[in-house]
Amino acid sequence: MPDYTLKIRRYDPESGDAAYWQDFTVDLAPERSVLDGILRARDQEDGSLSIRCSCQAAICGSCGVRINGKSALACNTKLSDAAERAQRGGINNEATSNGAIVVEPMGNMPVLKDLIVDMDAVHWKKIQRVVPWLLPEGEPPEREYIVDAEAMIDVTQSMACIQCGACVSACLSMEVDPEFIGPAALAKAYRFVGDPRDAHHEDRLRDLAEDPHGIYDCTHCFACIEVCPKDVAPMSQIMRLRRRATGDYAIKDSNNGYGHEKAFVDIVERWGTLHEAQLLPRSFGDGSLVKGQTRPAAVKQLIDSAPAALRGLARGKVSPRKVLIHPKLPDQKEVRRIYEEIEGRDERIELNLYIVGEEGEGGADDKEPVQGESGAES
Amino acid sequence: MAMAAFETIDTDVAVIGSGGAGLMCVLHAAAADPSLDITVVSKGAVGRSGCTRMVQGGFNAALDPDDSPELHFDDTLKGGAYLNDQELAWTLVCDAPKVISELETVAGCFFDRRPDGRIFQKPFAGQSFDRTVHRGDLTGIEIMGRLRDQMFRLGPRELEDARALDLILDSSGELAGVSVLDVRTGAVALLRARVVVLATGGAATMYRIAAPAREKTGDGVAMCMRAGLELRDMEMLQFHPTGLLAGESRLTGAVLEEGLRGAGAYLRNAEGERYMERYDPERMERSTRDVVSRAGYLEIMEGRGTPEGGVLIDISHLGIEEVERRFPGMVQRTRQIGADLARGPVPVSPTAHFHMGGAIIDRDCQTSIAGLLVAGEDAGGTHGANRLGGNGVAESTVFGARAGDRAAVIARERDLREPDHGQLGRSVERAFAPLGRDSGASPFELTRALKEVMWDGCGVVRDGERLRAAAETIDDLAERVRTVAVPGPAEVNYAWQEALDVRNQLDVARAVVVSALSREESRGAHHRTDFPERDDERWLRYVVVGLDSDGELQSSSRPVALERRRLASKA
Numbered sequence: 018m019p020d021y022t023l024k025i026r027r028y029d030p031e032s033g034d035a036a037y038w039q040d041f042t043v044d045l046a047p048e049r050s051v052l053d054g055i056l057r058a059r060d061q062e063d064g065s066l067s068i069r070c071s072c073q074a075a076i077c078g079s080c081g082v083r084i085n086g087k088s089a090l091a092c093n094t095k096l097s098d099a100a101e102r103a104q105r106g107g108i109n110n111e112a113t114s115n116g117a118i119v120v121e122p123m124g125n126m127p128v129l130k131d132l133i134v135d136m137d138a139v140h141w142k143k144i145q146r147v148v149p150w151l152l153p154e155g156e157p158p159e160r161e162y163i164v165d166a167e168a169m170i171d172v173t174q175s176m177a178c179i180q181c182g183a184c185v186s187a188c189l190s191m192e193v194d195p196e197f198i199g200p201a202a203l204a205k206a207y208r209f210v211g212d213p214r215d216a217h218h219e220d221r222l223r224d225l226a227e228d229p230h231g232i233y234d235c236t237h238c239f240a241c242i243e244v245c246p247k248d249v250a251p252m253s254q255i256m257r258l259r260r261r262a263t264g265d266y267a268i269k270d271s272n273n274g275y276g277h278e279k280a281f282v283d284i285v286e287r288w289g290t291l292h293e294a295q296l297l298p299r300s301f302g303d304g305s306l307v308k309g310q311t312r313p314a315a316v317k318q319l320i321d322s323a324p325a326a327l328r329g330l331a332r333g334k335v336s337p338r339k340v341l342i343h344p345k346l347p348d349q350k351e352v353r354r355i356y357e358e359i360e361g362r363d364e365r366i367e368l369n370l371y372i373v374g375e376e377g378e379g380g381a382d383d384k385e386p387v388q389g390e391s392g393a394e395s
Numbered sequence: 396m397a398m399a400a401f402e403t404i405d406t407d408v409a410v411i412g413s414g415g416a417g418l419m420c421v422l423h424a425a426a427a428d429p430s431l432d433i434t435v436v437s438k439g440a441v442g443r444s445g446c447t448r449m450v451q452g453g454f455n456a457a458l459d460p461d462d463s464p465e466l467h468f469d470d471t472l473k474g475g476a477y478l479n480d481q482e483l484a485w486t487l488v489c490d491a492p493k494v495i496s497e498l499e500t501v502a503g504c505f506f507d508r509r510p511d512g513r514i515f516q517k518p519f520a521g522q523s524f525d526r527t528v529h530r531g532d533l534t535g536i537e538i539m540g541r542l543r544d545q546m547f548r549l550g551p552r553e554l555e556d557a558r559a560l561d562l563i564l565d566s567s568g569e570l571a572g573v574s575v576l577d578v579r580t581g582a583v584a585l586l587r588a589r590v591v592v593l594a595t596g597g598a599a600t601m602y603r604i605a606a607p608a609r610e611k612t613g614d615g616v617a618m619c620m621r622a623g624l625e626l627r628d629m630e631m632l633q634f635h636p637t638g639l640l641a642g643e644s645r646l647t648g649a650v651l652e653e654g655l656r657g658a659g660a661y662l663r664n665a666e667g668e669r670y671m672e673r674y675d676p677e678r679m680e681r682s683t684r685d686v687v688s689r690a691g692y693l694e695i696m697e698g699r700g701t702p703e704g705g706v707l708i709d710i711s712h713l714g715i716e717e718v719e720r721r722f723p724g725m726v727q728r729t730r731q732i733g734a735d736l737a738r739g740p741v742p743v744s745p746t747a748h749f750h751m752g753g754a755i756i757d758r759d760c761q762t763s764i765a766g767l768l769v770a771g772e773d774a775g776g777t778h779g780a781n782r783l784g785g786n787g788v789a790e791s792t793v794f795g796a797r798a799g800d801r802a803a804v805i806a807r808e809r810d811l812r813e814p815d816h817g818q819l820g821r822s823v824e825r826a827f828a829p830l831g832r833d834s835g836a837s838p839f840e841l842t843r844a845l846k847e848v849m850w851d852g853c854g855v856v857r858d859g860e861r862l863r864a865a866a867e868t869i870d871d872l873a874e875r876v877r878t879v880a881v882p883g884p885a886e887v888n889y890a891w892q893e894a895l896d897v898r899n900q901l902d903v904a905r906a907v908v909v910s911a912l913s914r915e916e917s918r919g920a921h922h923r924t925d926f927p928e929r930d931d932e933r934w935l936r937y938v939v940v941g942l943d944s945d946g947e948l949q950s951s952s953r954p955v956a957l958e959r960r961r962l963a964s965k966a
Binding site: 046047048049050053059060064066067069070071072074077078079093095103129130133135141144145149150153156158159160161162163164165166168169172173176177178179180212214228282289316364 | 550
């Protein structure tokens with residue numbers, strides 16, 4: 018069996034010493050997991066090496082770490098894959114890996130010891146921020162709420178979350194703004210906003226839209242989607258929250274998320290292409306050019322954006338001529354037809370590239386009765 | 396090693412364990428009396444330890460107007476070979492629909508729906524009606540996720556990465572609380588409580604090949620035993636027929652689901668023979684869990700196993716695409732160990748899965764110690780000699796809920812007691828002793844030895860001779876565990892934790908072996924080659940074991956009270 022070297026970041030805040038790297042060499046088969054490697058090192062070399070784990074089958078979500086800089090579950094990452102990645106290099110930290118598998122605690126959360134981070138201080142605090150329980154209206158039914166079976170498909174992705182925190186660890190927005198509610202908690206929020214039994218969809222959305230660290234704080238970097246071991250696609254859930262907030266409830270937020278989207282749609286409807294000079298004032302004015310230039314708050318935001326506008330001028334992206342005259346697309350009929358078709362639909366069809374695989378997959382397989390007894394049922 | 400001074404935490408209700416039973420208990424106790432001070436002690440992280448979270452199958456409850464608790468009850472007794480405590484089984488089937496409704500409307504779980512918007516129920520083996528509620532194959536995550544969320548609403552005190560050591564009594568022998576060790580700091584606390592609820596899960600991990608989460612080491616049952624409580628049905632340990640074999644990887648023992656056999660998978664020994672022909676020619680691989688487990692075990696023990704010590708499951712004849720489509724999770728699981736279910740045979744073995752036996756309780760989870768409640772896998776009786784798929788999570792949540800209701804009542808009546816400091820000191824001293832030794836047995840070695848002896852001597856198929864040998868080996872290991880030495884400090888010392896785990900597992904193992912020896916028949920999960928037949932004349936009795944005042948393990952048996960159902964036709 019091959020030898021694998023694990024370069025593990027050790028840290029004990031109680032000791033007063035700085036964090037350090039320690040190498041462990043373990044002799045294991047290539048398909049074994051990085052967690053197997055860490056536990057082997059712990060059992061044979063150093064009983065104080067700390068990591069949390071329980072099920073070892075990517076269900077409990079306890080063993081989130083960063084492997085070669087990428088957030089992942091240790092139990093869900095093969096030694097051979099991790100070693101290959103380490104060989105390829107490109108590891109973005111101070112450790113010189115020399116081909117060793119670099120294992121660090123998750124990011125964006127304080128370290129308790131070695132590979133254990135304080136999930137309470139960050140992850141669970143943010144989860145609590147989104148009121149993570151059902152808020153139905155009135156007396157509960159005697160048995161269950163009668164719910165359209167299709168309604169579940171919408172929330173299945175967010176329901177698959179195991180709260181491992183890998184997305185929180187990888188979130189670039191949170192690195193810049195530690196107050197950002199973040200991918201896991203917002204995905205969780207969608208679980209309730211998309212749940213037909215919950216009676217507070219609008220309140221929840223308004224709350225998350227108006228919080229400056231809420232749904233408009235995400236920068237679409239895809240990092241959370243990339244690292245999620247359960248395909249929850251947190252960023253997709255954030256985009257869905259935005260779409261509901263604007264499309265279903267026209268929630269006007271202090272971040273101008275609503276105004277920005279409306280400005281885009283209105284401008285394209287009118288000219289067929291984007292009239293850049295009008296985008297900012299209309300965004301600040303909830304889509305209205307007049308409001309954007311007269312409402313005190315909007316005017317202030319407009320003035321704050323002056324440097325951006327000046328840069329645009331300097332680079333020729335906008336010119337005085339372009340500001341005043343924006344040519345319409347020749348075929349206005351075609352633009353109209355697209356708008357009429359989209360607006361004429363009974364249901365919103367999510368064409369956004371962030372939303373994947375709604376039609377024809379998911380759902381159906383879940384309903385297939387399972388033969389025999391249980392699986393890992395316990 | 397000097398022991399740190401320890402603090403005392405006073406609480407109304409101390410819940411040991413944060414799986415389905417533990418958190419359901421908190422939910423109910425807090426609902427019954429919001430002013431209660433509740434403390435949850437969890438060996439891992441709250442809500443993500445234990446096995447409720449791993450439930451893929453589902454939850455049995457008679458919801459449909461055409462179904463009934465009576466039918467569910469009959470199925471449960473038939474499955475349990477009539478060894479069940481009928482009061483507990485009846486309680487299970489009557490409360491299960493209420494708990495499902497509560498999980499949906501209070502906790503906010505969202506179970507799969509039928510086209511008419513009502514909860515969908517799927518068929519499951521051993522049941523006369525389609526009554527298994529589920530959420531895809533993530534039923535456990537849905538239930539535990541929502542219960543964990545509810546903890547944020549209720550705000551109990553949470554002691555994470557903390558393990559309960561012993562039940563602590565007062566000088567008159569009444570329950571005072573429980574000693575708790577913080578695994579991260581190595582500090583001990585006395586949790587003084589009006590009520591203690593044990594919900595730590597079973598000890599199937601004491602077998603070489605086992606499915607449960609690793610932190611489950613029978614702590615609750617061992618604590619009950621040491622406190623002098625009687626245990627029942629300890630010989631009844633369920634094996635799942637197809638656990639994955641992956642060397643020393645912890646994925647060894649992880650279950651490959653029963654649906655594979657349902658869909659037509661073959662089981663072969665190393666010689667390529669479909670050996671089920673010799674055990675159940677009619678049903679072949681689709682035979683029941685116990686029969687298939689026994690067949691596989693015998694093939695392996697008789698030397699027809701693969702070099703890894705297993706048999707082979709093969710479903711590749713259905714075609715790669717078909718297997719990938721129908722069993723994506725299982726295919727992924729086998730690929731994790733370098734095999735590929737869609738493309739060829741995968742080595743499997745029976746795997747220790749669930750402990751039917753445990754502490755003797757009444758329908759409100761009360762034990763013979765006032766103030767001590769036991770819920771979930773730590774308790775025995777509900778499932779008799781064998782558990783039906785889908786009754787496990789039902790038991791955890793039903794009895795967790797009842798324990799919570801009862802705890803709220805008792806907490807109003809019981810005072811906090813002053814602990815017997817002598818006993819407390821001995822509990823802590825015993826726990827810390829391995830740290831003070833310079834040399835001695837390795838806890839990891841003891842665990843390995845225990846897993847071997849349980850697998851070989853008290854496994855799927857048993858006989859008197861091997862059971863007696865196993866009992867001797869376990870006594871020997873119990874001697875050695877008293878000399879175990881663990882290097883390092885008390886803080887985050889996993890070797891030490893392993894020593895504490897194996898001590899509990901050894902206590903439980905002894906009870907299992909002694910019970911298995913005394914049951915001279917075969918019933919449900921318990922199969923003796925020297926007594927291969929079920930013997931209802933002599934053995935419609937349950938085995939009870941407990942420590943006497945000298946610390947000796949005594950066993951006896953009592954007749955099953957057939958008050959609700961007489962023995963129906965032999966199942």
